[in-house]
Structure formats: C-alpha cells, structure tokens
Amino acid sequence: MVDTRETTYPGRLPRWGNADLVDCDVQVAVGSVDVLAPYLDQRWRDYLSESGVRAIDPHQYPKGAPISALPGSAPATGGPPGSDLGLLRAQVLDRWQARYAVLNCGFEISAIHNDDWALAMARAVNDWQAAEWLAPEPRLRASIVIPAQNPELAAAEIDRLAEHPGFVQVLLPVRAEAPLGKRRYWPIYAAAERHGLAVGIYAGGASGNPPTPVGWPSYYLEDYVCLSQAFQAQVVSLVSEGVFTKFPALRVVLIESGFTWLPALMWRFDKNWKGLRREVPWVDRPPSEIIRHHLRLTTQPLDEPGEPRQLIETIEQLGCDEMLLFATDFPHWQFDTEEGVLPSGLRPEVEHRILATNALETYRF
Amino acid sequence: MPKYVVATVDEIPPGQRKIITVERRSIGLFNVNGDFYAIRNQCPHEGGPLCEGVLSGLVRSEMPGEYEYVRRGEIVRCPWHQWEFDVRTGQSWFDPAKTRVRAYETTVETTTSLATSDADLVDAGYTKGPYEAETYRVEVDQQYIVLHL
Amino acid sequence: MVATARKNRGPVVDCDIHNAVWPGALDPYLAKRWRRHGQLFGSRTHPGSLYPKGSPAAARHDAWPPSGRPPGGDLEFMRKQHLDPEGIEYGILNCLGPAGTQLNAEYSSALCRAVNEWQIAEWLEKEPRLRAGVAVPYEDAELAVKEIDRFADHPGFVQVLLIVRTAEPLGRRKYWKIYEAAERNNLPVGIHFGGGARGVPITASGWPSYYIEDHTDMAQAFQAHVVSLVCEGVFERFPGLRVVLIEGGFAWLPSLMWRLDKHWKRLKEEVPHLKRRPSDYIREHMWVTTQPIEEPHNPRHLLQVLDHLGGSDRVMFSTDYPHWDYDDPDRAFRVRLPEEDRRRIFAGNAKALYGLR
Ligand code: FES
Numbered sequence: 019m020v021d022t023r024e025t026t027y028p029g030r031l032p033r034w035g036n037a038d039l040v041d042c043d044v045q046v047a048v049g050s051v052d053v054l055a056p057y058l059d060q061r062w063r064d065y066l067s068e069s070g071v072r073a074i075d076p077h078q079y080p081k082g083a084p085i086s087a088l089p090g091s092a093p094a095t096g097g098p099p100g101s102d103l104g105l106l107r108a109q110v111l112d113r114w115q116a117r118y119a120v121l122n123c124g125f126e127i128s129a130i131h132n133d134d135w136a137l138a139m140a141r142a143v144n145d146w147q148a149a150e151w152l153a154p155e156p157r158l159r160a161s162i163v164i165p166a167q168n169p170e171l172a173a174a175e176i177d178r179l180a181e182h183p184g185f186v187q188v189l190l191p192v193r194a195e196a197p198l199g200k201r202r203y204w205p206i207y208a209a210a211e212r213h214g215l216a217v218g219i220y221a222g223g224a225s226g227n228p229p230t231p232v233g234w235p236s237y238y239l240e241d242y243v244c245l246s247q248a249f250q251a252q253v254v255s256l257v258s259e260g261v262f263t264k265f266p267a268l269r270v271v272l273i274e275s276g277f278t279w280l281p282a283l284m285w286r287f288d289k290n291w292k293g294l295r296r297e298v299p300w301v302d303r304p305p306s307e308i309i310r311h312h313l314r315l316t317t318q319p320l321d322e323p324g325e326p327r328q329l330i331e332t333i334e335q336l337g338c339d340e341m342l343l344f345a346t347d348f349p350h351w352q353f354d355t356e357e358g359v360l361p362s363g364l365r366p367e368v369e370h371r372i373l374a375t376n377a378l379e380t381y382r383f
Numbered sequence: 384m385p386k387y388v389v390a391t392v393d394e395i396p397p398g399q400r401k402i403i404t405v406e407r408r409s410i411g412l413f414n415v416n417g418d419f420y421a422i423r424n425q426c427p428h429e430g431g432p433l434c435e436g437v438l439s440g441l442v443r444s445e446m447p448g449e450y451e452y453v454r455r456g457e458i459v460r461c462p463w464h465q466w467e468f469d470v471r472t473g474q475s476w477f478d479p480a481k482t483r484v485r486a487y488e489t490t491v492e493t494t495t496s497l498a499t500s501d502a503d504l505v506d507a508g509y510t511k512g513p514y515e516a517e518t519y520r521v522e523v524d525q526q527y528i529v530l531h532l
Numbered sequence: 533m534v535a536t537a538r539k540n541r542g543p544v545v546d547c548d549i550h551n552a553v554w555p556g557a558l559d560p561y562l563a564k565r566w567r568r569h570g571q572l573f574g575s576r577t578h579p580g581s582l583y584p585k586g587s588p589a590a591a592r593h594d595a596w597p598p599s600g601r602p603p604g605g606d607l608e609f610m611r612k613q614h615l616d617p618e619g620i621e622y623g624i625l626n627c628l629g630p631a632g633t634q635l636n637a638e639y640s641s642a643l644c645r646a647v648n649e650w651q652i653a654e655w656l657e658k659e660p661r662l663r664a665g666v667a668v669p670y671e672d673a674e675l676a677v678k679e680i681d682r683f684a685d686h687p688g689f690v691q692v693l694l695i696v697r698t699a700e701p702l703g704r705r706k707y708w709k710i711y712e713a714a715e716r717n718n719l720p721v722g723i724h725f726g727g728g729a730r731g732v733p734i735t736a737s738g739w740p741s742y743y744i745e746d747h748t749d750m751a752q753a754f755q756a757h758v759v760s761l762v763c764e765g766v767f768e769r770f771p772g773l774r775v776v777l778i779e780g781g782f783a784w785l786p787s788l789m790w791r792l793d794k795h796w797k798r799l800k801e802e803v804p805h806l807k808r809r810p811s812d813y814i815r816e817h818m819w820v821t822t823q824p825i826e827e828p829h830n831p832r833h834l835l836q837v838l839d840h841l842g843g844s845d846r847v848m849f850s851t852d853y854p855h856w857d858y859d860d861p862d863r864a865f866r867v868r869l870p871e872e873d874r875r876r877i878f879a880g881n882a883k884a885l886y887g888l889r
Contacts, residue, residue, distance in 0.1 A: 083798075083799060083802075084798050084799065084801075085795065085798045085799060192736070192737075193736045193737060194737040194738075195737065195738060196737055196738045196739075197735055197737045197738060197739075197740045197741070197745070198737065199740075199741075200741065201447070201448075223736075223737075225736075225737060225738070227733055227735075227736055227737055227738050228732055228733070228736070229736045230701060230736065230752075230753075230756035230759075230760075231697065231732060231733070231734045231735065231736075231749065231750075231752050231753035231756055232696070232697060232698050232699075232700065232701050232702070232732060232753050232756050232757060232760075233698070233699060233700040233701055233730075233732050234700070234701070235701045235703075235704075235756070235759065235760050235763070236701075236703070236704060236760075236763070236764060237763050237764075237802055237803055238799065238802055239763055239795055239796060239799045239800075239802055239803055240701070240756075240759050240760060240763045242795055242799070243759050243788075243791055243792055243795055244736075244755070244756055244759055246755075246787075246788075246791060247736065247752035247755050247756060248735065248736035248737065250749070250751075250752055251734070251735035251736060251737065251740070251745070251749050251752060252735075252737065254740070254744075254745050254748050254749055255735070255737075255740050255741075255745060258740070258741065258742050258744055258745050259447060259741060260444075260446070260447030261447075263445075263446060263447060264446060264447055276787070276791055278786075278787035278790060278791070279784055279787040279788070279791075281783070281828070281833070282751075282781070282783035282784040282787065282826055282837075283748070283751075283784070285783060285826035285827055285828050285829070286748055286751060286781055286783070286784075286824070286826050287744075287748050288827070288829075289464075289824065289826065289827045290744050290747055290748050290824075291477070291744065292428075292464065292465075292466055292477050292478075293461075293464040293465035293466060293586055293856070293857070294465065294586055294742075294743060294744040294747070295467070295476070295477055296439075296441075296442045296467070297742050297743060297744055298742055298744055299442040299443050299444035299450065299451075300444040300445070300446060300447045300449075302444075304477070306829070319791075319794065319795070320794075321787060321790045321791035321794050322790060322794065323786070323789075323790045323840065324793075328786070328836075328839070328840050331836050331840075332786075332787070332840075335828070335830075335833050335836070337829060337830075351798070428863075429858075429859070429860040429863035429864065430860055430862070430863050431592070431594075431860075432594055435593060435594045436593050437587075437593060462587075462592050462593030462594045462595075462856075463592050463594075463856065463858055463860075464586075464856065464857060464858075465586050465587065465856060
C-alpha cells in the first residue's frame with residue numbers, strides 16, 4: 019500500500035544555491051538473481067536455478083510499506099525501486115544536483131551461510147555495480163559488498179576491487195554475527211585502511227541474533243526504530259576493542275542509523291570510560307574524541323523533533339561539525355517536507371560541511 | 384606553610400595507608416616503597432572518599448591485546464566510580480591536566496629533630512598535629528611523618 | 533566516609549537503593565522443599581553474561597559493612613552511611629538477585645515470595661523511610677500475578693520490580709497479566725538495570741567483549757522496552773499503568789521519542805491500536821530515574837535534555853547506593869537546576885508517583 023496522502027517530496031532546497039552536494043546514501047537493489055547471472059560462474063548459475071533460488075530478500079524493507087519506496091522510484095518495466103539507472107539519475111543526481119552519489123547495495127550476503135556461495139554472490143554484485151552503474155555514470159561511486167562472515171575472503175574481495183576508482187567504501191551489516199569491533203573482523207579493516215576505503219555500516223544484516231537486547235519485537239515499526247540501538251552497540255564495540263588504535267586512518271560511516279542518539283551515548287560512554295578504562299587500556303582518550311575523529315553518520319532518516327530548534331541543539335551537542343554526511347536514502351521514503359531534509363537554522367558553514375565537505379573528506383572520490 | 388606531625392613511620396608499612404584529619408580536612412597518607420605521599424581524601428568527581436579505594440597499578444597499552452602493568456601500588460582508585468589517581472602527585476590518569484586531587488608534601492623527621500620545646504617547633508613552622516607530645520617525647524628513636532599543609 | 537556538610541538542601545527521595553540478600557537470609561522464608569532444591573541445584577539461569585564488574589559485587593569499596601554482610605545487606609550500616617548523612621527522606625529498595633528470573637518457574641516464584649517476606653521483616657518493618665518493589669517471577673506472568681496480589685496491600689510495597697534484560701520485549705503479551713495486576717493494585721512497574729539471565733545478547737550482534745560495553749549498552753535494553761511497550765499498545769490496554777525506568781539513564785529518551793514519532797507517522801497502519809503519537813504515551817506513562825546520570829561535556833546540555841524531554845515532571849533522583857556507579861545527591865548534577873525542577877526531581881515527582889507521605 020502506498021500512502022495516499024498528498025505528497026510533496028522535496029528536492030534541492032533553494033537556500034543552498036549552487037552549493038556543492040554529495041548524496042552519501044543511495045540504495046541500489048538487485049532484484050532477481052537473474053540480474054547477476056552474467057557475473058556468476060556457470061557452476062553458481064546452475065546451482066541457483068537448479069535449487070530454485072530467485073532472490074535473496076531479508077525483508078529489511080517490506081515491499082509495500084510506505085517507508086520502503088518513494089512513489090515513482092520503481093521502474094515501470096518491473097524490478098524493485100532503486101534498480102534503474104535512469105530513474106536514479108532523474109530522482110537523485112539531477113533533482114538534487116549531486117556532484118557524487120554513493121551507492122549502497124543492501125544485497126543481504128549475510129543471510130548466506132555457505133562462505134563460498136556468499137563470496138560468489140558478493141563478487142557478482144560488485145562486478146554488476148561496476149559494469150552497470152559506475153561505468154555508465156561518472157557521478158556515481160559504490161560500496162564493496164563482502165561476505166563479512168568470512169573476513170579473510172572479505173579482505174581478498176576488497177583487495178580485488180581496490181584499484182577500481184569507483185569503489186569508495188566497504189559495507190558491513192549493523193546486525194552482524196558478532197560485535198564489529200571484535201578482532202575476527204580486523205582483516206576487513208586492514209584492507210579498507212590499506213586502500214583508503216571507508217567502512218560503511220548499513221541498516222541491515224541477517225545474523226540470527228535477536229535485533230534488540232531483549233529479544234524479538236512484534237512489529238516492523240519496532241524493528242526499524244530499534245536499528246539505532248544496534249548502531250549504538252557497534253559504536254561502543256569499535257571503540258572499546260581498539261579498532262581505531264590499530265587502524266588509525268580508518269573512517270567508519272554509519273548509514274541510515276539516525277544520529278540524534280549519539281550525544282547521549284558519548285556522554286554515557288565517556289563517563290564509564292573514566293572508571294573502567296583499565297579494562298580497555300588501548301582506549302587512551304575519551305571515547306567521544308575517538309568517535310568524533312573516526313565516525314561519520316548519514317543524515318537520513320532524520321529523526322527530527324517537532325521543534326527544529328531542538329534538532330539544532332542536538333547537532334551542536336555532537337560537538338563536531340565534521341560528522342554528518344548529507345543523504346537522501348533514495349529510494350526509501352524518509353521525508354516529505356523541507357524541514358525533514360535538513361533543519362533550517364543550521365549555520366551556513368555547517369550546512370555546507372554536511373552537504374559536501376564532510377563527504378569529500380571522508381571518501382576517496 | 385603549617386606542618387603537622389601526623390604519624391609514626393612504623394604505623395604505615397609499605398603498601399599501607401592511613402587516613403588522618405588535619406584542619407578538618409581528611410587526608411590519605413600512603414607508604415609507597417618507603418616513600419610517604421599524602422593526598423586529599425575527597426575525590427574531585429563527586430566527592431567520594433578517594434583514599435579508601437583500592438591501591439593498584441596502571442594498565443597501559445599501545446595496541447589492543449597488549450597489556451603493560453606498571454607502577455603497582457602507586458595508583459589509588461576511587462571507591463565510588465573508580466577514577467584512577469597517582470598517589471604521588473594527585474593527578475588523575477585519564478585527564479592529568481585538568482582532573483587532580485590536592486597532594487601535600489611530606490617529610491620524615493626523627494625524634495631528635497622534633498623533641499625539643501614547643502617554642503622551637505613553632506619557630507620552625509610546626510603546628511600541633513593529632514599526635515600528642517607523649518608519643519614523640521617518650522619513644523626516643525621514633526621517626527615521624529610530617530605533613531606540610 | 534567523608535562527612536560533607538549537607539547544606540540547605542531539601543529532603544531527598546532516593547528512587548534506587550539496593551538491599552542485598554545475605555547468605556542464608558531467605559532460609560526462614562523458604563519451604564523445606566525449596567531450601568533443599570537450593571542446596572542441591574542452586575540458581576539456574578543463562579550463564580553467558582560473565583563480565584567482571586567495575587568492583588567486587590559492583591559495589592562502592594566503602595560500602596562493605598563491618599558486619600561482614602554484603603554491601604546493602606546491613607540496615608544499620610545503610611542508615612549510617614547513606615540514609616542519615618544524605619538526608620534521605622524516603623528510599624525505594626530494589627532488591628536485585630536471581631529470584632525473578634530462574635529457569636525453574638516454581639523455584640523462581642518461591643524465591644520471590646521469600647524475598648518479599650524478608651523485605652517486610654528485615655527492612656520495611658524496621659525502617660520507616662524505606663519502601664520496596666515486589667519481586668516477581670516475571671517470565672511467568674501468572675505466577676508473578678500471585679506475588680503481586682499477595683503483597684500489594686502491604687503499604688511498604690510501592691511498585692512491581694522487573695529487571696531489564698528479559699527474555700522478550702516487555703510489550704509482548706506474555707507479560708500483560710503483570711500489567712493488569714499492577715494497574716489493578718495501583719502499583720507502578722519498575723524496570724531496573726541488569727539481568728541477562730535468559731541468554732539474549734546485549735547487542736543485536738551478539739556478545740561484546742567488555743564490561744564497559746555491557747554497561748554502556750544496557751541503555752539500549754531500556755530503549756527496546758520503551759519501543760515495545762508503546763508499539764504493542766500496552767498503554768491503550770492498561771491506561772492506568774505507570775512504568776519507571778530505573779538506572780537506564782535518560783538523555784537518550786528525547787531522541788527515541790522523536791524517532792518513534794517519525795516512523796510511526798509513516799508506518800502507523802501496522803499498529804492501528806495506537807491512538808496517539810508514541811511520545812504522548814511515553815510522556816504520560818513513563819518515568820525515569822537519574823542515575824547513572826549522563827555527564828555532558830558542556831554541563832548545560834543537561835538542561836537541554838530536560839527541555840527536550842518536555843520538562844522535568846517525569847524525572848526522579850536516584851543514587852543506586854551501594855553500587856560503584858552511585859550518584860551523589862549534591863554532586864551528580866553538574867549544572868544548577870532551576871529551583872522548581874530541583875524540587876521535583878529530588879522529591880516531588882517520586883512522592884507523587886509512589887504516594888509517599
Ligand atoms: S567520586 Fe570518585 S570517581 Fe566519582
């Protein structure tokens with residue numbers, strides 16, 4: 019069901035003038051596995067068709083839910099929203115006059131339990147992104163999809179693609195098998211750091227762990243809202259495990275995480291660190307300093323309060339103008355007012371940082 | 384700077400401490416390998432009785448998984464929220480520049496130097512501490528810890 | 533103990549004090565069958581939450597009573613160290629421990645009953661400043677209801693006590709009978725930090741490595757319950773229900789209210805039983821205690837948090853005595869609260885909620 023309310027999906031805001039803009043979260047969807055066939059070895063093509071696998075759908079976005087797709091973002095010729103370059107050009111690149119857009123493909127590799135098959139699918143998705151998105155459209159950049167469940171294979175896949183200038187990021191699911199700071203994931207960070215790639219943590223993952231610290235909720239609404247808690251735990255894990263001590267050049271981008279929860283988390287985390295530091299002695303600065311230095315967050319969904327002033331105050335509480343990266347989260351439908359794009363009342367230099375500068379400093383464009 | 388005779392050396396063996404009250408201030412006296420240090424017994428955070436906390440060492444690390452355990456017996460952890468302070472300087476470990484507790488100078492002095500008349504002591508800048516005269520006048524070979532407030 | 537002068541501060545209601553069960557304390561209140569069960573099989577819960585705490589028994593080092601009992605296990609010492617010097621007018625006891633979450637539901641229920649009878653005899657009858665939460669075997673709502681109904685009439689019990697790391701989100705129907713009984717008996721439901729006995733990892737990605745993570749992430753367990761209680765329509769179904777989040781912090785709550793409202797607007801067809809915005813239910817039905825109070829780098833940001841919450845009328849001071857992450861009544865707030873807010877937070881809100889007079 020599509021929301022039948024009168025919708026006014028805004029585009030580029032007039033107050034931005036000609037300012038530079040980078041959209042740091044544009045979702046591309048694979049749809050049927052047939053799309054990937056040209057990029058899979060014959061062995062895997064036959065394996066898929068002979069076992070009847072048509073698609074890998076983790077149900078992260080219920081097809082009909084009003085949040086899942088902007089009206090008009092699904093191609094008339096069939097296929098899911100976010101699967102058509104022409105629409106993406108019109109609705110993202112042209113509409114927002116984006117200098118770059120970063121593609122994040124949420125193809126749920128983490129739902130695959132066979133490491134070899136997972137790698138084959140990841141490779142296919144990456145080659146598909148390179149051939150069908152990056153090659154024809156110079157404004158696009160993409161994220162490397164990896165089998166995070168096997169970090170050695172994942173690192174090899176990163177190495178394979180690292181020379182391709184179109185890839186700027188490596189994707190990890192926020193709902194992972196283990197907290198992402200754990201050492202088992204470090205080969206992935208080593209590879210990302212080696213190649214100047216950011217690590218993006220996206221709002222997905224099918225690890226089998228319950229999505230909340232108290233088990234499985236009943237509703238999709240809860241599932242989606244509680245993603246922010248999964249992100250909070252990953253921030254705590256990455257810092258506590260010393261990932262940024264080990265990989266000082268690493269940048270991590272939280273994608274579709276919300277960000278208004280971060281000030282409170284930093285306060286709580288810093289307070290605990292002052293007393294429990296000896297447990298994680300490699301964390302040699304207050305966690306908030308590490309977070310501000312290494313972490314970036316995309317702006318959508320903007321969990322805005324009724325009063326814009328409160329959102330401005332919360333952004334100021336972050337204590338750093340370099341953390342937020344503009345995003346539309348296309349084709350997800352996250353806003354229908356200008357205030358839902360970015361709050362009015364930001365200082366212009368902060369707004370320009372959010373629109374482009376922060377992204378240009380984060381990604382190897 | 385008033386000075387107070389606050390304890391005998393024998394009272395505080397290495398690794399031990401004594402909490403004293405001087406001028407209505409609670410102060411912790413620590414013997415670290417034969418050297419005596421004094422810090423205020425009030426944590427700069429929420430006012431916990433800092434000197435009653437665990438005396439431990441410092442765990443440092445350059446890299447995850449590597450632990451360097453140093454200065455054992457020189458770090459007191461506040462009994463409340465576990466902030467770590469260097470008993471020798473009063474500096475906190477996590478924020479040495481800004482978070483510190485008042486540290487006081489101490490000296491060890493012998494009976495002979497103290498066992499003269501009160502007038503001499505006052506002249507020398509001493510003030511009567513909790514140790515009354517009979518303690519240091521009777522025990523001829525005793526050594527005293529003197530706190531410089 | 534530092535005898536700091538408690539100047540001109542009004543009385544304090546401390547909404548979180550822990551009375552600890554000392555070894556053997558429950559024996560007089562347990563049937564022979566369960567005493568023997570305890571000797572033979574002991575406490576059985578999920579064993580996988582082993583995070584060495586910040587200190588032994590997670591307690592302040594200065595809170596071990598000379599009597600040899602555990603911290604919080606000696607009323608006389610609690611009076612001397614906490615209730616008297618801090619000027620505590622009322623203190624709410626939240627007795628933690630494994631009673632409520634035993635895998636064996638009948639044993640859980642027997643332990644909870646014993647804890648409650650012990651609380652009456654050893655705490656409530658001996659100290660008029662204290663009130664307590666009813667311990668309940670909360671993973672089995674029917675057995676929990678029996679405990680609530682048994683003890684609700686005792687004037688010393690002022691809430692039903694749950695521990696935050698439950699087996700399922702607390703909005704789910706398996707817990708509704710507890711809310712029905714709490715509402716019927718006019719008792720708030722308190723949800724306290726801790727637990728983990730049912731083996732659900734504290735993060736959506738499994739078990740983290742360190743206590744600093746477990747402790748920091750605990751706030752997210754509270755967040756998940758807020759989301760669940762609202763989205764399941766618990767407050768539509770039980771309009772008299774009041775929920776207290778104890779020791780979860782609160783600076784995260786405005787952000788969560790915004791996020792819930794935002795996505796509810798888009799997804800409300802999924803939860804047609806909600807008649808109002810999620811934040812309306814939260815504002816009306818939920819209270820928070822202050823400890824461990826968030827310490828913003830700029831202390832004034834705490835005032836912004838209160839403003840973003842919509843005011844201070846649901847915020848209640850707590851110390852968490854005798855635990856290591858204790859908040860001191862005079863020092864916890866590093867910013868000067870407007871007088872009206874201060875009085876509400878330190879006493880007024882709790883008196884009104886718990887009917888203390
Ligand atoms: S009072 Fe000492 S660490 Fe908080």
